[in-house]
Amino acid sequence: MAKDKLKQFIVSRFMLGQSPNSLDDSISLVNAGIIDSTGIMELVGFLEEEFQVRMDDTELVPENLDSINNIMTYLQNKGMAGGQPFA
């Protein structure tokens, strides 16, 4: 599932081997110190490759990237999250 892949990436790349369960979906990745400026660019690279989206610069804002929930909403709006419309 898209969300699992995303959490797997963030945890393995930025949370240094912690369990994916320890990552709250609503937490601000930047305020919590999980991702910094170079990390965001890595995250964008991952999203583009894994989910075949192209992120415009104007989309590189906290509303789209600063939590698991925000990223999932963004991907769903782009129709790229393998969404579950009736879930």
Place this chain on the structure above:
Amino acid sequence: MMKGAAMLVDDFLAHSATLRPEKTACVCDGKRLTYGEVNDEANRLAHALLDSGLQRGDRVAIFLPNGSEAVVSVFGVLRAGGAFVMVNPSTKQEKLAYVLNDCGATKMISAGRPAPDAPGGAFAAQCAPVKDGMAAAGPTFDLGPGLREYPAVAPPRRCIDIDLAAIIYTSGSTGRPKGVAVSHLNMISAANSVVEYLENVQDDVILNVLPMSFGYGLYQVLMAAKVGGTVVLEQSFAFPYRVVQHIEEEGVTGVPGVPTVFAILLQLRDLKPDSFDSVRYVTNAGAALPPAHVPRLQQLFRKAGIYSMYGITECKRVSYLPPDQLAVRPASVGRGMPNQDVAVVDASGNPVAPGEVGELVVRGSHVMMGYWNQPELTGQVLRPGRYPWERVLYTGDLFTVDAEGYLYFVSRKDDIIKSRGEKVSPCEVELAIYELPDVQEAAVIGVPDAVLGEAVKAVVVPAEGAELTEADILRQCARRLENFAVPSVVEFRTSLPRTSSGKISRSALRAEHERKEG
């Protein structure tokens, strides 16, 4: 009372508040404060600090992210006759305790942790007593509304310009950070010189994405206050497009950065060609710009002069390359800034011939007073100068100079790593790694990286039979070190190369890395 020249750093603020009280002093996260407001808040904070027992010269740690609270705190502490110590907000508990203890801070201003989902990381700054690096009993008060009862007029002036104004911590080669002690005079002198060559004026709107714990970030605030300009503070550069929006909305005229900031800007793909047309100057310091980035940066900031600069915390800034020289000598960090002497000298202290390598030595009123609590180390870098009573700064950086006096950085005399423009002590990272019982040996080096300048690489020998993973090393480092010091690369080996005297050889590791990565 404000008539003549600024004698104390907080006079910068007082002058601007007298001349232009309604002018915007700082903008952060949509919050705007005028010079009048910053000055009033700083005065109230000063009274509160004095009320809670602050003595002349007492150190107050400021453990805050960039924001108006940090700006008010800097000036409030100075106004009370204290000295401020900015601590990077990503500093971990153990190092924070070390710094507080080393500088003997009696108070710390810090943020109540924001709720992780709070918009803009809203928090209330509070001031609490500390002793021996730990929280202590005594009165605690909130900044902002908590200070309303105090008068907005300045308390009586207590300091003179040779008094301690700040201690700025910087990574040392021994693994423990060293406190660079600077007087009001040191800071005013450095700010005057920089403002002079950047030709800053009150219409300037300076972007500050650099942490105020970093001298380069702190001085953006001081320089703006000196000329009565506006500083646009960013808490992070994580969302570069948001910062680009702020540049456009605020009409930013000055963009100081380190190579990592510019490398990220160059990765953006959809910028409008006129996004940065308000920018009149761009400055780079912390590490050299990759030559390939220079023309692309000039395209991006098409109306701006690009200043390549060099400095160390011990004297703030040494040199700048005028923008018109960037194409002529792109590898140079320029010539000495105004009101200072520089020389490149051999082992006996005599100037070297053009093209020969020597150590850079700096003379001027911006040179620090010394390292806090470290007379021996101070004696090694501040040595006799032209007159019997003066001391000049031996930077520990090797340079060459050309026939026209332009300086070229060669290398450091120690193994300090420059990542994201910040200094990382390999010793400090190694000490953190050695705390893991499964580590037999560790060595940390800097390796070239397109975005970071240098990436921190850890080479680790696990103890026999131990199962150690990259995640173990990184988790440990993240517990102990600031984000910028956590390694990006971890390699495991069964042994490490040694020098003839048996010490682990970081230079052999660097050479191996270069051979492998080409």
